Amino acid sequence: MSEKEVLLIGYFIAVIFLLVVFVLVFFFIFQKRKNKFLIERLEVKLKFDKEIEKSKLEIQEQTLKNIAWELHDNVGQLLSVVNIQLNMLSLDVPFKNQEQIKETKGVVNDAVQEIRTLSKILNNDVILKNGLVTSLKLELDRFNKLKFLEAEFVVAGDAHPIKDSDEIIIFRILQEFFSNVIKHARAKKLAVHLDYKNDALEIYANDDGVGFDSSQHSDNSGLVTIKSRAALIKADIEINSEINQGTSLHLKYTY
Numbered sequence: 714m715s716e717k718e719v720l721l722i723g724y725f726i727a728v729i730f731l732l733v734v735f736v737l738v739f740f741f742i743f744q745k746r747k748n749k750f751l752i753e754r755l756e757v758k759l760k761f762d763k764e765i766e767k768s769k770l771e772i773q774e775q776t777l778k779n780i781a782w783e784l785h786d787n788v789g790q791l792l793s794v795v796n797i798q799l800n801m802l803s804l805d806v807p808f809k810n811q812e813q814i815k816e817t818k819g820v821v822n823d824a825v826q827e828i829r830t831l832s833k834i835l836n837n838d839v840i841l842k843n844g845l846v847t848s849l850k851l852e853l854d855r856f857n858k859l860k861f862l863e864a865e866f867v868v869a870g871d872a873h874p875i876k877d878s879d880e881i882i883i884f885r886i887l888q889e890f891f892s893n894v895i896k897h898a899r900a901k902k903l904a905v906h907l908d909y910k911n912d913a914l915e916i917y918a919n920d921d922g923v924g925f926d927s928s929q930h931s932d933n934s935g936l937v938t939i940k941s942r943a944a945l946i947k948a949d950i951e952i953n954s955e956i957n958q959g960t961s962l963h964l965k966y967t968y
Contacts, residue, residue, distance in 0.1 A: 766945055774837050774881065781836035784828045792825045830855050834888070837881050845880050846872060846907065849887060853905060861895055862920075863902045870909030873968055879946045883916070883966060886942050886950070890918055890962050893935045898922025898960060912967060919961035927954040 796818060803814045833839045833851060840848045846868055853864040875883070887905070894900050900922030908915045936952060939962075943950035946966060954960035 763945065766941055770882070770885075770942070770945070773885075777835040778837060781832040781839075784835070785832040789825055789828045789832070792821055792828065796821050796825070827855075827859075840881060840884055841877055844872070845875065845884055848884055849905065849907070852888065852891065853903070856891070856895070856903065862900050865902070865904045867904075867906045868909070869907065873909050873914065875914070875966070875968070879966070882942050882946050883914075883948070883964070886939050886964065887916065887918060887962075889935050889939050889942075893933075894920045894922060894960070898924070900959065914966045914968070916964040916966075917961070919959055921959045924954040924956050924958045924960050926956060927952060927960075 799814055799818050799821065803811060803818075806814060830851060833843070834848060834855075843851070850866055853866045856862055856864045891903070894903055898920050900920035902921045904917075904919055906917040908917070939952070940950060943964060948967075949965040951963045952960065953963075
């Protein structure tokens with residue numbers, strides 16, 4: 714083989730090598746840009762989803778606030794008028810009907826008190842004023858008073874200040890869990906434990922109800938709402954349940 718042929722083959726191999734390098738570099742740059750684009754698109758989607766969830770939450774909070782106002786200002790006042798009329802009526806009814814009037818007044822008074830309590834736990838302004846601990850205690854005391862179930866509430870550690878919007882979300886998460894317990898669990902007992910630590914608030918809630926198979930995918934709207942709200946405040950949440958073994962919730966919120 715002549716020197717020219719060797720040189721030509723060398724040039725040919727060098728061109729092939731450079732071409733391969735060019736293709737590899739081009740592919741690497743293309744893949745890097747593609748990955749960057751996909752990451753940016755995912756971030757935009759996540760940001761959009763988060764904004765949608767925030768908007769939905771704001772709408773829900775405003776709706777609950779309006780309901781609270783309606784209960785307190787309208788329904789509460791109407792029941793107060795009914796109570797006044799019963800007082801006036803009791804002056805004219807025979808003695809044998811006095812006990813019945815008294816019982817009816819008791820029912821109306823209980824209804825007024827229940828409406829006042831409901832208006833407090835639906836209105837986020839009142840929740841923020843009372844704080845998370847007091848608001849939860851108010852809710853659980855209501856369950857005990859109405860004999861829905863036997864509720865236990867324990868707080869450990871010193872309460873740590875929490876961002877207002879996050880505090881509302883934490884309360885609504887637990888309120889949704891309580892709602893599921895009351896509606897579906899057929900539980901006799903509910904225990905809630907708040908543990909304030911140096912770096913995080915850990916919340917444990919469990920019931921002794923009928924439970925469900927948490928290993929199976931669930932489209933339960935309440936559980937979906939709980940998890941989406943926890944994601945909004947970057948809280949870790951775990952819900953476990955077994956048939957006839959009750960349901961437990963563990964939420965960890967880092968300050």
